[in-house]
Amino acid sequence: MIQVTNLTFSYPGSYDAVFDGVSFQFDTQWRLGFLGRNGRGKTTLLRLLMGQYEYGGSISGVPPCTYFPHPVSNPRQLALEVLSAVCPTAEEWELLRESGLLGVESEALYRPFETLSNGEQTKCLLAALFCGESRYLLIDEPTNHLDAAGRQTVAEYLRKKQGFLLVSHDRAFLDGCVDHILALNKTGVSVQSGTFSTWWENKSRQDAYEQAQNDKLKGEMKRLAQAAKRTSTWSDRVEATKTGSRNSGLRPDRGYIGHRSAKMMQRAKSIDTRRQKALEEASGLLWDLERADSLKLRPLTARGRLLDLREVVPHYGGRPVCCPLTFALEPGDRVALTGGNGCGKSTLLKLLMGQEISWDGTFTHLPGLSISYVPQDTSNLRGSLHDFVRERNADETLLLAILRKLDFPRVQFEKDMANWSAGQKKKALIACSLCESAHLYLWDEPLNYLDVWSRMQIEQLLLAFQPTLLFVEHDETFRQTVATRQIELL
Structure with a gap:
């Protein structure tokens, strides 16, 4: 058992405590799902378990831990060499076996690690963690670079293992692989037996x-x-x-x-x-009630077909990325683009945005079409929130109000965006899109790093206002709830 007693922690120079006298315990043999709203301290707790920070209170019973994602210092090395560095005690046959169980072809391990897709890299690093010596695994949001099929494969793999703490916001993924839930609430931490669905029903x-x-x-x-x-x-x-x-x-x-x-x-x-x-x-009531206020959207109305693609093939790096695509987008459609990693989903969205993407085929759109775009990448967000708002010509009052409804702490408004959590950065991009009145919303993996409550808020928003939406998202529950139809890229 890992026993946490009266844990108190705040970052140097910060006057807001991340943890204030919390106590809980959990078994290292559990398949433990870890939940909490963005910015509440999930990654911080993982680092505390690894002894990276000084803190008040006590944490006892912690075995040697390994953190995922493991940094790769030289991605030009063969994948097998990278995995051997992650787990030096593992034999080659063990690495091949575990990666094979995750659906990675054996030949991929003999290629440079950087040539593997993001999904293959994630699977290989997970495989290495479960090889060799026994250590307690701290797995921090492994699904962000996995397509739908990859998530299902990893969930099935983890369901046959034991002894890990898994941070994830994907509801179907958690249901598929955990047997306990550790939840960071407003006033403390709760631990329950069961999957995400049983925990959510109880809460x-x-x-x-x-x-x-x-x-x-x-x-x-x-x-x-x-x-x-x-x-x-x-x-x-x-x-x-x-x-x-x-x-x-x-x-x-x-x-x-x-x-x-x-x-x-x-x-x-x-x-x-x-x-x-x-x-x-x-x-004594309602202290841990998570409020999720309704969001609003002001989509522009359009008459006639917004997009019409006939045998369109986007190119990336001078080569076609998918089979020819033929589809049309009508007002009110909410279309999910599906397909494996690297099949061209993001490239297609960039093409529709008007970015310099070469392509073949016929592509027409409604004259004067207004588009709002949420990119997948958040790494370029830095500087003040005020500058971010000004650069995007957004309504600052409205954007701040949307962020507050997404449970964004006011204290974060004054901090450099580079120091925000990944989920908070994604919320800023989504809030900016929600400020825009557009005919068409193009969202590229909008839920990456977003907590469960925010995902549900956005689901309710899209169902209530029914904008025309073309999106890429691997969260199965979100797709099934929101999409009016799905288009698979091959």
Whole structure:
């Protein structure tokens, strides 16, 4: 068991704590899925487990750990040499076996590592981690460079292993390979047995129960406040009768009046006690409720076909990247481009964006077509958020409001974007696109690094506003929810 007790940590120079007195434990034999909103400290916790930072509290029982993705210092080496450097104790036959189980052809290991596709590189590095000496594996978002088929293969592979902590936001992927969930909540950390779906169902029920209890207690406190007001009014009236009426000539029964007044005071005290108890009960609710406010989009309406491709073949590096494509895009279509890594999905989106991509075939589009584009790569984001907004001519107030709805901490607005998490950078690109009114939205793997809650927000947005969308995304749940049809590139 790894035991974390009263963990407290913040980065040097930062006044906001990443962890503040959290405690939890988990078994290193579990296939443990690790969840949490972007920027909440998932990668930080992995680094703490590896002893890279100083911290308050204690972390005990941690075995030797290996982190994925493993850095590759010389990608020009043969893939087999790279993997041998990752796991020096592994025999060649072990590396061939494990990579073969992940669907990598044996000949790929005898090619330079840099010539492998991103998906093949990911699979090979994962294979090396599971070879040789026994170490605890910390696997940080392995799906970002895997196509749909690759994700399924890796999930099936991991399901037959044990002893790893896996950070992922892909719901179907997590369901396919984990048996426990570790979740970073607003106020602490929770650990549950089961897959993502069972954890999500339990959390949804708990959130719904707490919301119902909170509403019930609010109603009770409102009723008690009204009762207290009535009691106060009655008490004032009773006190007024002690002096009697000057015109009646009658003396009031002060004993009886005092008795009534005491009863009312006791009732008022009882009401106040009940109000205090209800307030205390309400204060223990909704602390870990993740709010996901509705997003808005202002797509432009279009009359007529937006795109028409006939036997189009994009080229990359002077060679065709896929078979001829023929399809049309009508207003309201939400089309998912599918296919293996390297089949030309991103190249096609860049061609449609008007970038300098050579191609064959016939391609026409609606005159005056306005396009909003979300690129796959976030590595070039640096500098201030204000400069980012100005360069893209976006509405800064609207963009900041969208980021806040995506659970973006205000404190991050003042930091250099280079220091943001990968998920926060992707949110900035999506928020910029949502600020734009366009006929067509082209999104290239928009969900990379995005947390589960943000993915669901975007799903609800697209279903509510139904923009015309052509996108590449390997998250199976997202594709099945959003796409009106899918086009496979071969």
